[in-house]
Each structure stands twice: as structure tokens, then as C-alpha cells.
Amino acid sequence: xxxxxxxxxxxxxxxxxxxxxxxxxxxxxxxxxxxxxxxxxxxxxxxxxxxxxxxxxxxxxxxxxxxxxxxxxxxxxxxxxxxxxxxxxxxxxxxxxxxxxxxxxxxxxxxxxxxxxxxxxxxxxxxxxxxxxxxxxxxxxxxxxxxxxxxxxxxxxxxxxxxxxxxxxxxxxxxxxxxxxxxxxxxxxxxxxxxxxxxxxxxxxxxxxxxxxxxxxxxxxxxxxxxxxxxxxxxxxxxxxxxxxxxxxxxxxxxxxxxxxxxxxxxxxxxxxxxxxxxxxxxxxxxxxxxxxxxxxxxx
Amino acid sequence: xxxxxxxxxxxxxxxxxxxxxxxxxxxxxxxxxxxxxxxxxxxxxxxxxxxxxxxxxxxxxxxxxxxxxxxxxxxxxxxxxxxxxxxxxxxxxxxxxxxxxxxxxxxxxxxxxxxxxxxxxxxxxxxxxxxxxxxxxxxxxxxxxxxxxxxxxxxxxxxxxxxxxxxxxxxxxxxxxxxxxxxxxxxxxxxxxxxxxxxxxxxxxxxxxxxxxxxxxxxxxxxxxxxxxxxxxxxxxxxxxxxxxxxxxxxxxxxxxxxxxxxxxxxxxxxxxxxxxxxxxxxxxxxxxxxxxxxxxxxxxxxxxxxxxxxxxxxxxxxxxxxxxxxxxxxxxxxxxxxxxxxxxxxxxxxxxxxxxxxxxxxxxxxxxxxxxxxxxxxxxxxxxxxxxxxxxxxxxxxxxxxxxxxxxxxxxxxxxxxxxxxxxxxxxxxxxxxxxxxxxxxxxxxxxxxxxxxxxxxxxxxxxxxxxxxxxxxxxxxxxxxxxxxxxxxxxxxxxxxxxxxxxxxxxxxxxxxxxxxxxxxxxxxxxxxxxxxxxxxxxxxxxxxxxxxxxxxxxxxxxxxxxxxxxxxxxxxxxxxxxxxxxxxxxxxxxxxxxxxxxxxxxxxxxxx
Numbered sequence: 001x002x003x004x005x006x007x008x009x010x011x012x013x014x015x016x017x018x019x020x021x022x023x024x025x026x027x028x029x030x031x032x033x034x035x036x037x038x039x040x041x042x043x044x045x046x047x048x049x050x051x052x053x054x055x056x057x058x059x060x061x062x063x064x065x066x067x068x069x070x071x072x073x074x075x076x077x078x079x080x081x082x083x084x085x086x087x088x089x090x091x092x093x094x095x096x097x098x099x100x101x102x103x104x105x106x107x108x109x110x111x112x113x114x115x116x117x118x119x120x121x122x123x124x125x126x127x128x129x130x131x132x133x134x135x136x137x138x139x140x141x142x143x144x145x146x147x148x149x150x151x152x153x154x155x156x157x158x159x160x161x162x163x164x165x166x167x168x169x170x171x172x173x174x175x176x177x178x179x180x181x182x183x184x185x186x187x188x189x190x191x192x193x194x195x196x197x198x199x200x201x202x203x204x205x206x207x208x209x210x211x212x213x214x215x216x217x218x219x220x221x222x223x224x225x226x227x228x229x230x231x232x233x234x235x236x237x238x239x240x241x242x243x244x245x246x247x248x249x250x251x252x253x254x255x256x257x258x259x260x261x262x263x264x265x266x267x268x269x270x271x272x273x274x275x276x277x278x279x280x281x282x283x284x285x286x287x288x289x290x291x292x293x294x295x296x297x298x299x300x
Numbered sequence: 301x302x303x304x305x306x307x308x309x310x311x312x313x314x315x316x317x318x319x320x321x322x323x324x325x326x327x328x329x330x331x332x333x334x335x336x337x338x339x340x341x342x343x344x345x346x347x348x349x350x351x352x353x354x355x356x357x358x359x360x361x362x363x364x365x366x367x368x369x370x371x372x373x374x375x376x377x378x379x380x381x382x383x384x385x386x387x388x389x390x391x392x393x394x395x396x397x398x399x400x401x402x403x404x405x406x407x408x409x410x411x412x413x414x415x416x417x418x419x420x421x422x423x424x425x426x427x428x429x430x431x432x433x434x435x436x437x438x439x440x441x442x443x444x445x446x447x448x449x450x451x452x453x454x455x456x457x458x459x460x461x462x463x464x465x466x467x468x469x470x471x472x473x474x475x476x477x478x479x480x481x482x483x484x485x486x487x488x489x490x491x492x493x494x495x496x497x498x499x500x501x502x503x504x505x506x507x508x509x510x511x512x513x514x515x516x517x518x519x520x521x522x523x524x525x526x527x528x529x530x531x532x533x534x535x536x537x538x539x540x541x542x543x544x545x546x547x548x549x550x551x552x553x554x555x556x557x558x559x560x561x562x563x564x565x566x567x568x569x570x571x572x573x574x575x576x577x578x579x580x581x582x583x584x585x586x587x588x589x590x591x592x593x594x595x596x597x598x599x600x601x602x603x604x605x606x607x608x609x610x611x612x613x614x615x616x617x618x619x620x621x622x623x624x625x626x627x628x629x630x631x632x633x634x635x636x637x638x639x640x641x642x643x644x645x646x647x648x649x650x651x652x653x654x655x656x657x658x659x660x661x662x663x664x665x666x667x668x669x670x671x672x673x674x675x676x677x678x679x680x681x682x683x684x685x686x687x688x689x690x691x692x693x694x695x696x697x698x699x700x701x702x703x704x705x706x707x708x709x710x711x712x713x714x715x716x717x718x719x720x721x722x723x724x725x726x727x728x729x730x731x732x733x734x735x736x737x738x739x740x741x742x743x744x745x746x747x748x749x750x751x752x753x754x755x756x757x758x759x760x761x762x763x764x765x766x767x768x769x770x771x772x773x774x775x776x777x778x779x780x781x782x783x784x785x786x787x788x789x790x791x792x793x794x795x796x797x798x799x800x801x802x803x804x805x806x807x808x809x810x811x812x813x814x815x816x817x818x819x820x821x822x823x824x825x826x827x828x829x830x831x832x833x834x835x836x837x838x839x840x841x842x843x844x845x846x847x848x849x850x851x852x853x854x855x856x857x858x859x860x861x862x863x864x865x866x867x868x869x870x871x872x873x874x875x876x877x878x879x880x881x882x883x884x885x886x887x888x889x890x891x892x893x894x895x896x897x898x899x900x901x902x903x904x905x906x907x908x909x910x911x
Contacts, residue, residue, distance in 0.1 A: 032557060032559045035543060035546075035552045035555070035557070036543070036546040036547065036550050036551065036552045038481070038482065038543075038545075038546055038552075039481065040481070040543065040545075100481075100482050100546070100547075102480065102481075102482060102483065103478075104477075104478050104479065104480050104481065105447075105451040105478045105479060106479075106481055108447070108451070147418060147421050147422065147425075148418060150417075150418075150421055151415075151417035151418035151421055154339070154417045154421075155339055155417055158339050158340075159339075162328070162343065166329065166342075166343045166344055169328075169342065169343045170342055170343070170361075170362065170363065173340070173342050173362060173363060173364065174362075174363035174364075176340070176417070177340060177362075177363055177364035177420070178363060178364075179421070179424065180424045181421055181424050181425045182424060182425030182426060183424070183425075265425065275436070276436055276439075279436050279440060280436050280439035280440035280443055281443070282440075283440035283441075283443065283444045284440065284443035284444050284447055286444065287443070287444035287445075287447040287448050288447050288451070290448070290452070291447060291448065291451045291452045294452060295451070295452070295455070295476075295479035296479075296481065297503055298456075298459075298479070298499075298502050298503060299476070299479055299495060299499040300499070300503060300504060300505040300506070
């Protein structure tokens with residue numbers, strides 16, 4: 001389904017964007033050899049006009065995607081056009097400026113445009129890759145269902161731990177209450193991610209074992225699982241051993257579910273994080289383009 | 301520590317308990333003083349103890365601490381009115397009755413235990429992201445407004461209030477310098493920081509008067525003769541051709557491209573129907589044969605005419621000199637005055653003038669005299685006639701032969717020889733003899749003058765004509781056989797005259813040829829001197845020889861890409877400056893003479909023609 005963002009209408013917008021780039025190139029090449037190509041020639045003004053129209057069109061997508069009642073054209077079509085015309089934009093703008101860059105507001109606008117397009121490239125990658133990963137991770141159940149399951153498992157854990165004494169209950173309760181599924185965007189991305197190089201870093205951001213870290217202890221030694229395994233080794237009571245085994249089983253099941261939720265959240269974060277820059281920098285780009293246009297004609 | 305614990309449950313009658321303990325324990329465990337019925341409560345969740353100073357301190361033991369007055373704390377001092385909660389159970393510290401140290405009111409939430417756990421999980425997903433300092437909307441507004449403020453409003457304020465603008469330019473970013481679309485050319489860089497030197501009014505293109513304020517003495521870009529035919533050029537804005545902000549040495553400021561010229565000259569009749577110029581599109585394949593400006597015999601007068609090099613039959617220059625390049629460049633050599641054989645080369649006579657652009661004018665003393673002596677009398681072989689002023693020759697001969705007459709040489713020279721009469725020293729000549737000597741001198745000088753002028757000395761190289769004083773018409777020796785005898789009889793003042801040299805110093809006054817830049821070439825690559833036997837020959841090979849090395853702007857393999865401006869100047873006015881004043885000393889162009897200075901004007905190089 002997501003692949004059809006690119007192939008929509010038999011690559012209609014790819015063709016249109018390619019045609020646009022071709023026109024821009026022809027315009028650029030038609031500039032008089034005596035004049036350094038720049039935004040001030042008639043070709044430059046034309047390319048500038050096309051660029052400004054493209055930017056407005058691409059920005060309009062932000063408004064259009066929020067017009068849920070609008071049914072004239074599908075949002076899908078808009079995304080396809082947004083992607084291809086967005087890719088053509090840096091080419092047209094570069095030809096508009098004639099490869100002239102400097103420390104000025106014009107190049108600021110250019111830099112913002114490049115940043116927005118690059119972040120858009122990441123967004124395209126994310127939208128092509130993560131939805132599939134999300135579906136695979138969920139295995140047909142919703143996040144709400146997963147959380148309900150975790151809550152049920154939490155309840156079971158705590159009930160089992162109550163019978164194993166205060167310390168065991170304390171460890172399990174800590175495991176339960178310190179479980180963080182979300183948090184800031186950075187935490188969403190880092191949590192549950194398999195980062196073998198930075199395990200401590202990962203745990204720290206996951207909010208686990210902070211106290212024990214402060215005490216200078218090995219964080220793993222403070223986990224409920226570690227405690228219970230040791231408990232298992234030391235205990236002689238058959239009933240207790242059975243309870244501990246049961247508890248470990250539930251904890252394991254719970255950890256598996258927590259990881260799945262965290263992965264779910266992480267994939268969503270991957271699909272969302274680029275927008276946090278893409279959208280505000282797009283707005284900044286609009287402001288910079290306004291300044292660019294006004295300043296150019298102000299000092300004509 | 302005596303405590304009053306009041307428990308409020310929904311739909312039930314509140315119950316109160318009285319406890320007296322040192323350490324009030326709260327938790328899920330059965331042994332706790334206050335049992336908290338919540339899954340998220342620790343077995344021993346917290347304790348309340350009275351400190352020595354009487355303060356009541358609550359200390360959390362469980363990892364999820366307590367939510368004390370909305371803040372998650374591990375311990376706190378209790379005062380009446382404080383509220384804290386352990387999971388879903390909330391406790392309020394009430395004003396304790398006199399006999400009690402602590403009065404707590406407990407409200408227990410009823411409902412599913414799982415719901416509580418689930419809520420906590422949802423909270424862990426959303427809580428922090430909602431508190432996130434990063435908001436897309438806020439960032440977008442902040443960035444956009446910052447850009448508008450720094451790059452638009454502040455420079456605008458500086459434009460409206462000039463002192464502010466000048467101050468802003470000393471700061472980074474915020475001035476109108478941030479609007480600078482490109483580096484100013486090196487020529488204008490000294491006022492690059494003062495935008496308003498050119499950009500005077502908002503939204504008004506830079507006016508021509510801004511340019512002519514400084515460039516008032518620059519020759520006007522439209523020569524007077526073209527002002528009507530190319531009125532559009534005159535009405536153009538300076539900046540439509542001279543583009544700024546394209547780099548310190550950008551070609552856009554002074555255009556060198558072909559289209560600068562070919563936009564009109566490709567089809568010149570469409571701009572100027574009366575123009576006699578040929579259409580030009582490209583040097584490689586769209587340029588007519590060169591026209592040389594040469595002195596001709598037209599109307600029996602030496603005058604400059606432009607003749608295409610392809611019209612060989614018309615290409616005869618009246619130079620008033622007899623000279624054979626072929627003879628001088630003879631491979632066998634030529635004999636000099638001492639009858640020694642010497643091999644001459646071009647450079648023996650033709651040397652560049654300082655700067656090397658043009659060849660220096662030829663000079664008899666340096667170039668010719670070494671071989672061509674001006675001796676005229678066999679009795680006095682060392683004595684030579686003066687060069688450069690034909691009127692002085694007769695005077696010189698008069699003096700010389702008068703002297704010889706006085707020395708009685710005339711008797712020997714006269715035909716038939718006259719007998720010598722003797723006189724006492726200091727005695728005046730008898731009138732008859734005086735007259736005789738005078739007549740001899742006159743006749744002898746006339747003969748010698750005629751001989752040296754016509755045949756032997758001057759006439760060997762120069763065109764000589766008989767001139768009658770008061771009579772403007774002169775008869776050329778080369779055209780008619782004027783006999784010496786015919787002029788001997790009458791008394792009218794007749795004398796032989798050397799015609800002034802009349803070749804054009806610069807055959808291509810409309811082009812800007814530079815010999816120095818072509819010194820890698822042989823002279824004969826362009827000038828066919830070795831085959832030229834007459835001075836009338838115009839020694840220029842034409843456009844084909846140029847095209848052996850040069851081609852149009854598009855370039856070609858092993859050829860120099862050349863645009864119009866590489867050879868031609870813009871049609872700058874010779875007489876007017878930019879502000880319409882007359883130029884005091886208009887430069888001459890295309891003059892006919894062997895000694896004139898190189899023509900300027902139409903030949904102005906593009907570098908000197910810029911404003």
C-alpha cells in the first residue's frame with residue numbers, strides 16, 4: 001500500500017516532476033553566456049516564480065492533510081505529488097540561484113529548503129519502512145490490547161509476589177512502577193531499542209535502575225528476575241519454588257509484551273520525529289522566502 | 301504518637317480509628333497500621349514518624365514513593381491541609397484534635413484493580429510527551445518570527461531611519477547587508493557596504509543617474525551618429541547590461557559575450573535599415589571578410605577608403621614610396637652602403653612600439669640610412685643631403701655649389717671649362733664674372749636637384765613631383781615625362797617635391813589588434829611580405845589566416861574561442877561624455893599617414909570603454 005505513494009497514477013507525479021526539472025534546465029541553459037546565471041535574469045525570475053509556486057504547493061499539503069472533509073482529491077494523490085515535486089524543488093531552486101551562494105538571507109532560505117527536503121527524504125523512508133514493521137510487531141492486536149495485557153500481567157505478578165515476602169514484592173513492584181512505555185520523543189526512540197553498545201545509556205533513559213546505579217551497583221543485579229533466580233537457588237520450600245517459577249514466567253511474558261509496546265511506540269516515533277523538524281523548518285522557510293522576495297524587489 | 305484515622309468509602313459510613321504508635325506504617329501488607337488496598341502499593345509502602353522537634357515526617361519505602369501535594373516525593377513533613385496519595389488511595393492531613401498528634405482522612409477509590417495499573421501504563425506513555433518542551437507549533441512560530449524580525453523588519457527600520465541603518469551594518473546579520481544577493485564587483489567594492497549608494501528608493505530599480513553621478517566623464521555609450529538609429533540602446537537602463545552582485549570579477553559587469561553584439565548585428569537592418577554594415581553572427585562562420593582602410597588614388601587624391609580584402613584588384617594603396625619587400629627580404633641578401641651583403645629580416649626594420657600593441661613608425665635614420673646614403677656629389681662622397689624636408693635640399697645645394705663657385709671650382713665643373721682669371725685678394729669680382737658664377741650655380745644646382753630628386757637619391761624611394769609655386773596642381777613624375785629642359789627655359793618658380801608618405805598606419809581601425817599578443821606567430825603568417833614587390837601591395841592575408849587559430853565563442857579543437865569584444869569595442873561616442881558634455885580632445889580614428897598616432901575612438905578596447 002505504501003509503495004503506491006511513489007507509483008501513484010503510473011508514476012504520474014514522477015513524470016511531472018521530471019518534466020519540471022527538464023524545463024528548468026532548459027531555462028537555465030538558455031541564459032545568455034555573457035551573463036552569470038542568477039535570479040535577476042528573466043530566466044532567473046521565471047525559475048524563482050516556479051520555485052515559489054512549488055513551495056506554496058508543498059506547504060499547502062500541510063493544510064490539505066488536515067482538511068478531513070475534503071474529498072475532491074485523495075490525500076494519497078497529494079502525498080505522491082508532495083514527494084515528487086518536493087524532490088524536484090532543490091533542482092529548480094539551485095538553477096534559479098545559478099549556483100550563487102553567500103552569507104545572506106537568500107542562501108538562508110536555500111539552506112532551509114535543503115534541510116526541509118532532506119528531512120522529507122527521511123520521512124519518505126520512514127513511511128515506506130516502518131508501517132510494515134509496525135504491523136509485523138503488533139501481530140494483529142492493538143496497542144490498547146497490549147497494554148491491557150501488561151496490566152493484567154502486572155496484577156498477576158504483584159499478587160504472586162505478595163506471597164513471596166516484602167523484598168520480592170518490593171522488587172516486582174519496582175519493576176512494575178518503573179516501567180516506562182513512552183516519554184519524551186528521545187525516550188520513545190531509545191526505549192526497548194537493541195543498542196548493544198550502549199546498554200547503560202539505554203537503561204538510564206528507560207528510567208530503570210536509576211537508584212541502584214547511584215548506589216554503584218550492577219544494575220542487572222538489582223532486577224526482579226535476578227533476585228528471584230537467587231531466591232530460587234536458596235529456597236528449599238517446594239511451594240515457594242513453584243510460586244517463584246510461576247512469577248518468573250509471568251514476568252518474562254510481561255517483559256515480552258512491554259518490549260512489543262515499546263517497539264510499537266518507537267516505530268511511531270520514527271515516523272513522527274522528522275516531522276518535528278520538517279514542519280517548523282517549512283514554516284521558517286516560508287518566512288525566509290517572503291524576506292527573500294521582498295528584499296530582492298525592495299533593493300531592485 | 302497518637303493518631304486519629306478516618307476512613308471514607310463510597311456508599312459506606314465513615315469509620316474512625318484511634319492509634320497510638322511510634323511509627324505509623326502504611327501499605328498493602330496485613331501487618332500495616334493503615335492498609336492501602338491498591339495493587340500499586342508496596343507491602344510496606346511508607347511510614348510516618350514523629351521527630352524530636354514534634355514534626356511528623358512521612359517516608360516512602362516503596363519504589364513508587366508517594367504523591368505529596370501533586371509531587372512525587374520520597375519523604376515530606378506533614379502539616380494540616382497536606383494531601384498525599386499512595387496509588388489510588390488519597391490521604392488528607394487534618395487539623396488534629398488537641399489530644400492527637402495526627403489526624404488522617406483516607407479516601408479509597410473503588411473499582412477495578414487492573415484499571416489502576418492500566419492507567420499507570422498509559423500515563424507512562426503520555427505524561428512526558430505532553431510535557432515535552434518541543435512543540436512544532438511553537439518552534440515554527442519562533443523560527444518564522446525570528447527570521448522576519450532579523451532579516452526583514454530590522455533592515456527595513458534601518459532603511460527608514462538611516463542612522464539606525466548605518467549602526468545596524470556594523471552588526472552581524474540584522475542589517476540590509478544580509479540582503480546582498482552576491483559579491484559586489486571589485487571596481488565598486490569600496491562602497492559595497494553602503495547599499496543606499498545605488499538603491500536609493502524602495503521598490504525602484506537602480507536609476508541611471510546613480511551610475512552617471514560617478515561615471516560622468518565616461519564616453520557616452522552611443523556614438524552620435526547612431527543615436528537616432530539605436531535609440532533603444534540609449535533609453536536602456538545601465539543595469540540591464542552591467543549586472544552587479546555577481547562576484548568580484550564577474551563578466552556580467554562588463555559583458556564580453558557574443559550576444560551583446562549579435563543581438564543587434566546579427567540582423568542589423570532590423571535595427572538600423574540604413575546601415576551599411578554586414579550582418580555578423582559569429583567569428584567562426586558568421587563574419588564577413590575584413591575591410592582594410594587604405595590610402596587610394598581615388599579622385600587623384602590620397603584618401604582613406606575601406607576595401608574588403610577579397611577585392612584584390614582594388615586593393616592598391618597609394619603610399620608615395622617605392623619599396624619592394626621581396627627585394628629587401630631576398631634570401632641571397634642585399635648589399636649595404638659598403639657593398640657588403642646582408643640578410644635582412646622583418647625585425648631589422650619593424651620594431652614594436654613601447655607596450656607592443658602597434659609597430660613603431662619607421663624612421664629613415666634608423667631603418668634605411670644604414671644602406672641608403674644620401675650622397676650626391678662624387679667630389680664629396682661623404683657629404684649627404686638632409687632628409688625629411690625637400691625644401692631644404694635646394695637650399696642646401698645652393699649653399700654647397702655657391703661655395704664651390706666661390707672657390708673657383710665652377711671653372712672646372714662648367715662645360716666647357718672656363719679659363720681661370722686671377723684676382724687680387726679682397727678685390728670685388730667684376731660684375732660680369734659675378735653674374736656668370738651666379739648663373740652657373742643656379743644651373744648646376746637645378747641639374748643636381750633634378751637628378752637627385754628624380755633618379756638618384758630621393759626619387760629612388762619616394763614619389764617625386766614637379767611643383768610650381770602658386771600653382772596647386774602638381775604633375776607627378778611617375779605619370780608624365782616632364783623634361784628638365786621644359787622647365788629650364790621659363791622663370792616661373794618650379795621645384796621638385798617629395799610626395800608625403802600616405803599609407804594608413806592602421807589598416808583595421810575598427811578592430812583592436814595587438815601585435816604583442818601575437819608574438820608567438822611568425823610575421824609572414826599574417827603578412828605575405830616575401831612575395832610583395834610593390835609598395836602598393838596590402839600585406840594582409842585576411843580573415844582566413846585569423847581563423848587558422850581563432851574561432852567563434854563556441855570554441856573548437858585547437859582554436860581560440862573569440863567573441864566580438866575580443867577584437868571590437870562598443871560603439872562609444874568620440875565626442876560626448878555620459879552627462880552630455882563635449883569631450884575636449886576627440887581621438888582621431890583611421891587617419892592616413894605614416895606617422896600618425898594609432899587611432900583610438902572606435903578602436904577603444906572594451907577594458908577602457910567601461911564606465
